[in-house]
Amino acid sequence: MVTSTLERAAEATPPGAARRIKGLSDRAIAWIFVAPSIFLLLAVNIFPLIWTINLSFTNFKANRNREVEYIGLRNYERILTDADTWATMQATAHFLFWTIAVQVLIGFTLAYLINKKFKGNDMWTTIIVLPMMLSPAVVGNFWTFLYQPQIGLFNYVVAFFTGADASSFSMIGEVALAPWAIVIVDTWMWTPFVMLICLAGLRSIPESIYEAAECDRASKWRQFWTITIPMVLPFLMLAVLFRGIENFKMFDLVVQLTGGGPGNTTTLTSIDLKREAFEKWRTGYASAYAVILFVTVFGLASIYVKALNKVKER
């Protein structure tokens, strides 16, 4: 497949151009330049993907040396009928919905405020962005310290403002609070991402549109809903797409924060998959699980991209 593509690449380069210049021909250069990247991606992504699909029909266990049997769709059947899978999916959906909702709300508000161009807005924007660039595992681990009952800074601040006892609640130890604990840290880390994209959207709106609206005596409120929001919407949707894919894959931050607990309350799909694959060593089963996740991500993402393009066309 690669060869044919590259050969066509070479053929498409006009021979005139190739002959005109000294040294290697353009088609040879195109060949040499693209091939290593494609080859590496095939080896590290596509080959493993095909292997995963193949394994998903077997009962293979990577820690045992026994005969591998093909068991058809039994792995898929088991996963889709397992109540735990659905609990995991539900935890993931909760995490996705709330992180996106809160981050869009805060991120857009911040971008809107920064776009008022107060003095020093550049510097403060950079400060707000910092958490996003840091190692989620290292930061997540430190947040467990902030979340400690009694001595944790988070509990202290909450206690200070609400009057509750700082040792009376544990964000990562209680079934009712843990799903929110991961939403809070993810929001802290990733709101700046949504903010930056919204800011780019706001800055892309030409001033002349507002000036025209002003001439037509449209109220500020009306300008906001009929100019600002529709013009920022494609940017906002792009931000949601990125956050959606990233949080669907979420592993490092949550593993360090809660490890999926207490019980299974914060066991997101990636964490569940890791347990099946690398703790229970049900390699075949986990491969089927991985395939289901691929299909879900690609399916949802492509439906979403279609919607995004529709909004852009308007």
Place this chain on the structure above:
Amino acid sequence: MTYSVTEPSDRQKWIAGFLVIGYALITLMPLLWIIATGFKSPADAIAYPPKVLFEPTLEGYVNLFTTRTRVTEETLASLGEPTTWYDRIVRQYDMIIAGPSRYGERFLNSVIIGFGSTFLSVFLGTIAAYAFSRFRVPLKDDLLFFILSTRMMPPIAVAIPIFLMFRQLGLNDTHAGMILLYTAVNLSLSVWLIHGFIEEIPIEYEEAALIDGYTRFQAFYKVVLPQAATGIASTAIFCLIFAWNEYAFAVLLTSGTAQTAPPFIPTIIGVGGQDWPAVAAGATIFLVPVMVFTILLRKHLLRGITFGAVRK
């Protein structure tokens, strides 16, 4: 100043500034807390109420870089006066330094794997992006999309066959294996970003160079590369930060020789649970370089995090 209907009033600016700075200060708190905790004594770190003012000490840093053993008072007395400042800190707890900790090695692994994979992915990404941008590659859009789509897969899902493949090839827990893996993961980012940067360079420059008798290669590295240098440099920093922060592959595929800092830092434990000042010290050393890079990168930040989809 010319009058503009879209210029916010002073009052609006004040309110906006107040709210944004308020948010920024809240968001900065956990980071400042990490840095501060690194300089606290273990007692101060777990004090209630949490201590904002404290006497700074380097205990956390000493604990981070050493392993210590408890000794009896007689042994301690027989050793005589401590000769160095770090000995003095350790002796307060009736302990002596037994040797260096693993942190140094893990940090070095992060540096080797980070820089190695960054170099490779930027190199491969630059030449591929150049070819995509300047030659007529059929199925170009499909290939570019294929490259991007490799980033959508959850790392854990890809990790199963990679684990098996690496085991077969003897690459588990090796620097070479991790460099190769991170190179592949970062390739999508580097191809997409650098492609965008090269597209912005007018093709006329190269055509002029070719007419002047340059070969393609000469035109590439004497005309295109210097023009794209800033873009390539910021792409490199993004790749470096990704490799630096990566945890999922690192925790599954490395355990000893090639383990990087992110899986290691959370495992730093002291007497009775995590040694928070040492963890915070390790985190500080690990995170501060990224903060500096983020500040340097701020102009290209948006472009980097959206794979070039949004350009300011």
